[in-house]
Amino acid sequence: MSTIAAFYGGKSILITGATGFLGKVLMEKLFRTSPDLKVIYILVRPKAGQTLQQRVFQILDSKLFEKVKEVCPNVHEKIRAIYADLNQNDFAISKEDMQELLSCTNIIFHCAATVRFDDTLRHAVQLNVTATRQLLLMASQMPKLEAFIHISTAYSNCNLKHIDEVIYPCPVEPKKIIDSLEWLDDAIIDEITPKLIRDWPNIYTYTKALGEMVVQQESRNLSIAIIRPSIVGATWQEPFPGWVDNINGPNGIIIATGKGFLRAIKATPMAVADVIPVDTVVNLMLAVGWYTAVHRPKSTLVYHITSGNMNPCNWHKMGVQVLATFEKIPFERPFRRPNANFTSNSFTSQYWNAVSHRAPAIIYDCYLRLTGRKPRMTKLMNRLLRTVSMLEYFINRSWEWSTYNTEMLMSELSPEDQRVFNFDVRQLNWLEYIENYVLGVKKYLLKEDMAGIPEAKQRLKRLRNIHYLFNTALFLIAWRLLIARSQMARNVWFFIVSFCYKFLSYFRASSTLKV
């Protein structure tokens, strides 16, 4: 029997960000391994015209929860969706709900955050810093609380090269930032943002670092742990391989590459691609929840869950395997044939952007105009290239994350827990994982049917022929123009033609002699 699974039995667990990528996988695993847990409270806001209940039903009706419904048929009754907006005072939670949360919660997993790199400082601070402080305040009023698990990111200190499992101080106190944002207007905030974030690459990573500082400062006598995952990718094993549900991180790049929109990227091929499967992160979260509650470490422990130091893969290897998978299982209706040129040189990257991205988009838009349709490709391409430029920082550098606490925890688990809550990334086979990842993007994100593969392959063949035809025509036009203008080009041309003629004559003569 798993000690960790038994620990969550009968518990009331509060999850923020449960409707997000990580949150859904966390809920799934909790219900599957501890179906006798008491209740999972989730803080949810209505969104996209859906009520809280509709959002919960949609999650439970997804393929991700198929196995859960077998082991925990009354899963609907065990989720209690509480109306909450983390941007509001007291999260806009009703008095009755707040009372229930305060008196019943045993464990908190705080996953909610804005993960957008280009969010405004005001909004990112509100969600990633102030809301964390508010939740800690709530936690301090929970008599039954055993552990508070805060999800941060391995990149919260990406301005450093070597990162230990400690909380690093930020140059400006979070409290000062929270206070000043209350009275500064948006224009001034925009002006001071670059000065505040200094060598952090974006507002997201900076506010996640502030969030960690808040956790340290407001920890009081709570049992708290911080988990720092690197780039969270599709599921590796559980509940099935390849599950993904948003376009963040590598997912959008895989789509853009598979559809032939993105064919070159400014990336350092040998830099470590520190992707970590989402189920591995969730397993660590549950193990940390148990360890923090049972062993009550004296200080706040930080756990890194990364792949680079244990089982490194680089962007080149990842790109090659992604392309190899597209050969076997192509995406439907690609714009061009998938390709992956990695270059760390800015000039080459701009060349590829002009030739491989912008020019085809302009040509396609001309075609749309000529056929009476609205051009859209140039706009789409510009947005894609903007997105890619925001990710560049992370694909041109490598970091070293120490993992002493994570390894210590692994050694504390029983063999059964090591199996059920496996977070040993050394066992990951990258080639197999990447293939399942691409397949998962096709099935669960793009919702493409496997029956469409033969047609997609046909289309790729047609695209290859168009590509060859286009290149040959371009070469002939260029050559014709050159010959018309330069005597030297004409001489070279006549030399080549006469050489070919002589070679063919010789070949014909010698084969006649043999006969």
Ligand SMILES: CCCCCCCCCCCCCCCCCCCCCCCC(=O)SCCNC(=O)CCNC(=O)[C@H](O)C(C)(C)COP(=O)(O)OP(=O)(O)OC[C@H]1O[C@@H](n2cnc3c(N)ncnc32)[C@H](O)[C@@H]1OP(=O)(O)O
């Ligand atoms: C030739 C290429 C070779 C490729 C080889 C094969 C692939 C190999 C694997 C992948 C290689 C490299 C990529 C990996 C990069 C990973 C870096 C991740 C960095 C980790 C940092 C920390 C991790 C975390 O802690 S949190 C999670 C990370 N957070 C995010 O990823 C959020 C990032 N996204 C944003 O901030 C926004 O979406 C933004 C600013 C990028 C765009 O915002 P905008 O307001 O313009 O609009 P959106 O509606 O959000 O999207 C616009 C448009 O862009 C498309 N899109 C969005 N995100 C991505 C994406 N990640 N990749 C590609 N495309 C994306 C989106 O679909 C929209 O398209 P439309 O058609 O216009 O709707």
Ligand SMILES: NC(=O)C1=CN([C@@H]2O[C@H](COP(=O)(O)OP(=O)(O)OC[C@H]3O[C@@H](n4cnc5c(N)ncnc54)[C@H](OP(=O)(O)O)[C@@H]3O)[C@@H](O)[C@H]2O)C=CC1
């Ligand atoms: N994905 C990744 O690669 C990595 C993620 N992380 C961290 O993991 C955590 C989870 O990330 P992930 O699941 O990928 O992110 P998602 O963007 O998928 O999920 C974010 C969650 O936060 C919720 N949320 C956002 N704003 C509010 C609000 N105002 N009120 C209530 N809820 C809100 C969202 O709710 P709604 O559905 O209503 O929008 C959603 O449930 C984050 O803390 C992130 O920093 C760390 C490293 C890498």
